[in-house]
Amino acid sequence: MSPRIRGLHAARAWLQARPLAADALLAFGLLLVGLPQLFLQELPDGEDFAAFRSPDVWNGLLVVVVTGALAWRRRHPLPVLLFIIGGEALTAALQYPPAVPDVVAFLIAVYSVAAHRGLAQSALGGLVAFVYFLAYLLLMLPLSSEPVVVITDSALVVGVWMLGRNLRLRRAYFAELEDRAARLERARGTDARAARIEERSRIARELHDVVAHHVSVMTVQAGAARRIIDRDPGSAREAMSTIEEVGRTALSEMRRIVGVLRTDRDAEQAGRELAPQPGLGDLGELLDHVRETGLSVQLWIEGEARSPSPGVDVAAFRLIQEALTNTLKHAGPQARAWVRLYYGDDDLTVEVEDDGRGTATFMADNGDNPGHGLVGMYERVALYGGELRIGPRVGGGFGVRARFPLEA
Template sequence: MKARPQAADALLALGLLVVGLPQLFLEELPEGADYDQFRAPDLWSGLLVVAVAMSLTWRRRHPLQVLMFIIGGELVMAVAGYPPAVPDVVAFLIAVYSVAAHRGLAQSALGGLAGFVYFLVYLMLLLPVSTSLPVMVTDCALVVGVWVLGRNLRLRRAYFAELEDRAARLERARGTDARAARIEERSRIARELHDVVAHHVSVMTVQAGAARRIIDRDAGSAREAMSTIEEVGRTALSEMRRIVGVLRTDRDVEQAGRELAPQPGLGDLGELLDHVRETGLSVQLWIEGEARPPSPGVDVAAFRLIQEALTNTLKHAGPQARAWVRLYYGDRDLTVEIEDDGRGTVTFMADNEDNQGHGLVGMYERVALYGGELRIGPRVGGGFGVRARFPLEA
């Protein structure tokens, strides 16, 4: 019925007629001089009652016109001397409510004033039965209360519609921020991969030049240089495959002339932890398994992951927090864990309620780029934890 409100209103009108028409023709009026002035209900009064009640079918689309039609129909019945019918009275109250609930302040105020004036005139002048002052005040208060109820419901609907619209705008803005963060992080990753691959190409160029110069007088050294070129070339090709699909921005072109030295890797982890300890954060490092050098891209990604996780710990964990960095070297993968025992679970989530953090987006992008897995969340016993698994081989 929500999808077809006019059909629901038609059923409402029919329900009023089913209940009210039998009462109109079967119930006898009370005895008394006042009630003797009413005409007995007949076919014409029944048709008027049906017309007035069925007009509620259009109460949402044309509420003010429906109210005026109902007032006109009841005036005709009052002038003709017919007694008030229950369907007409209920239809009048519903029409007053509909004007207040489905129209703006100007039309709803006009409809409410017209309904109140008509009801007051009907009680004082058109109704032959004498009405006491308390009953009159109560009936008028009922009309006013119905109008106020409709007005409040309209304002409430408008308030919830505004909340839904605001939530939709915030959701769109959040999606835009997340997309911008992904593009920014992918661009930064692409630049770092460019540096790694460029480094390999530089090594290949130097080795090829050396092999060309010594190939005539030292064939063994030349073959060794060729083997180095082959190995470095394969690594460079592997890293180039990682670049495919990474989005680039115009800013990458401007920064393409950066130095070709590779980015920091796990070999620089000690220096990173020393810098973190200088800030006052206690950090411990564990290395388990047989340490083996990962591919250059994974080396950079793991280092950046640890760097970002420790940066978040410094921001959110609190002054008395401690942190642990663990490296697990498996047969084919490298697992990196960064945990702390601070209060970062609450503050980090609160700070990122509206913006889910470009750092987190960067972590997911880096790990996903190398076919790894990432888990971020609260730590058992308090604090925050980051766990990532990288494949050692490209």
């Protein structure tokens, strides 16, 4: 871009930021062109101009004052129009001929009141301007006011007013589009914040499930190792190995879950850290970890096993994990647990039951304010349109039964 064009753009931006200065320059330009013409031109011969006085200093001052009012045309368009009409009426009353700057200033004022004010003020200003202009033609220049001249000159005033009105409507339309785009952008920002909050809540539940399960397993193993370390060091070392393995697994899953909160990692590292979420395919490994704590767990699968949707797969696994964790916490050392999967035509039913003594303890610990585990269960199942029942089972113990649609 050449320096000249850059200078023009800078000057335009400066004038747009300072409308008063821009309008003052407009009035000055009109006076610069019109005043010399006012004093140098000769009035035409004819009866219409015979009664006019020759331009003098007072005429020039009137023209300067009337045209100079354009400096406030955007801030106060209707008062400026009325002032210009009054100035031109005074000029006509003093029998001075019409000046080009006054006529142009009048048309610009008509345009300004239509372009910068609402319908009520612009209509009022247009009506006053039209009546004044028509009266001026018929009263001050009666002999030259032929029907064609009156119609064309009146059409000019109406056309200027309509031009200003159309430009105002166009500006209002684009302003509405910009405002709508801004509202949509704010709405997207609000939705994004809500999604981030929901995602953080989900991650918090995931962290609770992971930590609660693995810490429960590690606690049971550590207690077993403490009891048998003197009489059976080999089994104690095996329990210690299990604790180490479970701890590493917990750290790995925590790193994987918390990893989604990081925003400044590189893609290659992210690919190594973010492994897939566990699902029902990992159920065997989960049950092996639980059995290593001493809890007897059996698994039954009925129906034609099919792969559920990814979300249902994770939710079902986490529900089983949470239920077995509660069994480890509350069922007692001699308890047994059963995990059943029923694959129906359109749904998957998951049951986790135990015959322990943890029902009263589990319910009493939570009271009217159930822990995060129960809340997480209900939220997970409800998220995918399923149903959940939790409570004591017939014959003693505790049971969790959830039904998921295979397609969430």
